[in-house]
Amino acid sequence: MKTLLTIAWRNIWRHPARSGVLIAAVVAGLWAGVVTVGVLNGMMDQRLNNLIESELTHIQVHHPEFLDEGYSRLFIEKVDEIAAFLKQDERVKAFTKRTITDGMLQSPVKTSGVRIRGIDSESETRTTNFHTNMMEGEYLDSSIPNAVIIGRTMANEHNMELGHRVVLTFEDVSNQLTSSAFNIVGIFESAGTDFDRRNVFVRSSDISSILYDKAVFHEIAIMLHDEPFAQSLAADINQNFSGITAQTWRELSPELNLIVEFGEVMLYLIMLIIMAALAFGILNTMLMALFERMREIGMLISIGMSRTRVFLMIMLEAIVLTLTGAAAGILLAIFSIRYLSSAGVNLERFAAGIAELGWDHMIYPIMSTPEYVTVVIMVIVITLLASLYPAAKAIRINPLEAAKDS
Amino acid sequence: MIIVETKNLSKVYNPDTVPVHALRDVNITIEKGEFTSIVGPSGSGKTTLLNMLGGLDKPTSGEVMVNGEKITGMKDSRLIDFRLKNIGFVFQHYNLIPVFTARENVSFIMLLQNRDKNEMMKRTDALLEQVGLGDRKDARPKEMSGGQQQRVAVARALASEPKFILADEPTANLDSNSAMNLLDIMERMNREEGVTFIFSTHDQRVIDRARRVIKMVDGAIAEDTLISVEAANQ
Structure with a gap:
């Protein structure tokens, strides 16, 4: 050889x-x-x-019909029990609860359809890195009432900047239209301009109090230590709790x-x-x-x-x-x-x-x-x-x- | 002792179209230690006969026995192995491996025989000394003259310790001095070590040195002449 x-x-x-x-x-x-x-x-x-890492997370829990229907009334009933379950599971790195509703954003310039995302900035920061997208202002962590952060694309299209006010209109849990004014406290710029155009962030407590007479959450976003455990944890959640659906990112975002x-x-x-x-x-x-x-x-x-x-x-x-x-x-x-x-x-x-x-x-x-x-x-x-x-x-x-x- | 024997050896090219009878019922025996020339004009069949004796070509009919073993009809892979162990070849165009040195060209055939490395190197050096190329061991073919290349080819043919060596027009591409020098070497090997040489040639210098001359005409043996050692040396 x-x-x-x-x-x-x-x-x-x-x-x-x-x-x-x-x-x-x-x-x-x-x-x-x-x-x-x-x-x-x-x-x-x-x-x-x-x-x-910035939004989707490894697993999300919703009301079984929420993703298809999108109504505010389709919130998660057993949020506290699920949160307690997640806290003691070693696979879970962090999780956050979100209040989500679709609505309209009105500015003096125009009106746009938006997804209003109610978050708790503290747990959201532990769970995702969306806060790194903040370009101006703050990440909903001051005491300014009815604060909202909007995307750079939307700010440009509506000719708005920090301190301006916008009106958000959406349906409450009883399907009644309701509106409230929000103060722009921050501007973010994520990797996708389309996301920036269609999403605004408010405090979960602010939006929840308008939607219903108690705190309501439509989404629990869970980040794991290791992604391969996503399938097994989602199955465990589904097995332990009724009236909800836990899905992995692969199921939530087939295009991804x-x-x-x-x-x-x-x-x-x-x-x-x-x-x-x-x-x-x-x-x-x-x-x-x-x-x-x-x-x-x-x-x-x-x-x-x-x-x-x-x-x-x-x-x-x-x-x-x-x-x-x-x-x-x-x-x-x-x-x-x-x-x-x-x-x-x-x-x-x-x-x-x-x-x-x-x-x-x-x-x-x-x-x-x-x-x-x-x-x-x-x-x-x-x-x-x-x-x-x-x-x-x-x-x-x-x-x-x-x-x-x- | 008979080394090579043919029985009614015939070769017909293009038997179905325009048949060419290259060999017609050739019967010869070559004894150990012979120094034989097969001569004849172009197209007389001498190269075809040499190819048959070396197992490079298959006869249409008849058989070739080498050292008592019938090589006609032998399976190709066995025939290749048989050639490796029994037959040495010297080609008109030297056919050395151009990327190898003289030493590597000579030792290569022993590598194919899976010989011991030390023994192989000793034998290689000794053979190159014998053919007068002790100082050209590391030269590659393109760095050597035609005569030197052919001497390496002779050393290579001897390296495998074959029963006999077939040399097809070995001097055809050599100048007179190189040709005489090569013939001296081959004659000495034959005389001193009993190596059997069979040449096909129409070079008179080779014919003059041969001790047996087989003349071929139209694929058949026309003359088979034994020449005494004294006569050959004169």
Whole structure:
């Protein structure tokens, strides 16, 4: 095997330019592929974390009909019992209760449909990182009555700023329309402009007192220490309490789940496209090498080299050639991703469009070790497949080729 | 002791279209230690006969026995192994592995035989010394003259300790001095170590050194002449 490897390595450098071009193509292809996948991974991971950590959380509990109907009267009855259950469960990192209703926001400029989210800023801060999106003002933690925080997009559209007043109109639990004036105490800017346009935050106690004569909550948002426990905890909550539905983020946001699954497929898709191009490069190079060495291979078979060894020699040559480029390409990609994961890829030029879709404009690429291993395995498999034909052709060479003139 | 024997060996190319009779009922025996030239004009069948003796080509009919073993009809993989252990080849175009040094080219065949590494290196160095290339061990083929390359090829053929060596037009691409030098080496190997050589050639310098000349015409043996050692040396 050592000798075959030696032959393979030296044969590669018989035509340094030709092998160099293929190696450069492998390096460039793998580097581009891995970095692209890393950027996509980063985008998806950030999108996922943004949504889960800033608002969605791992599990949400609602009245079974609340998400479909959206009526204020569909609040959670056994909030205190559920809260007590969650407090003693070790899987739970933090949780917060929210009062939610849909309504209208009126300003002197215009009227917009909004989701009014009543939160407790203290428990919300323990559970989510939405407070990090605050750009101006405060996060509902002062004593200003009927405080509201609105998104930057909405503030711009309504020409409003801190200290301005808006009127929120919504249905109470008995389906009666009710209105109240709220003071803008803060302006936030999340990753998605659409979210900023459609959501306002008020104190849960403020909105709850208007909705009903006691505190009502429509949502309990739960953050876990480890995401994989989401399914089991949601099942436990559903088993222990009636009249509610606990759902994981995957069930609550199927499009987010789709993004995660799509991200996993993307790795294979992008790499497969690159590998397909690579396969033709390997095939072409190996066939050229083979046609040039018909007489030499004929000689090897004549003097007693078995066809199995000839087959291995050609396969090894392709593998050594490709893996040389693959090793360099992946090393380059590792360094690039390591650098970019801290420096970030700045897509500011496309920030407006990206923000509409809810993505950050600074992307921090990530690639996991298993993904690198997958890429290496794909390279090896593709190389083996691409070199099968030249190797199969080599073992069919007639030893009489050795005696031919050219 | 008979090393090679053919019985009614025939080869017909294109039997279904335009048949070409390359060999017609060739019956020869080669004894151990012979220094034999197969001669004849182009197309007379000498290379075809050599290929049959080496198991590189299959006859249409008849058989080839090497060291008492019938190689015609032998399975390809077994035949390759048989060649590795029993037959040495020297080609007209040297056919060295270009990416290997002289030493690696010679030792390669012993690697295929899975020989002990120390023994292999000793034998390689000794053979290169014998062919006068002791100081060119680390040279690659492109760094050597044609004559030197062919001497490496002879060393390679001897390395596997074959029963006999087949040399197809070994001097055809060599200048006169290189050719004479190569023939000296092969003759010495034959004389001192009893190595059996079978050449196909139409080079008179080779024919003059042979101790048996088999002349072929139209695929058949026209003459088979034994020459005394004294006559060959004159």
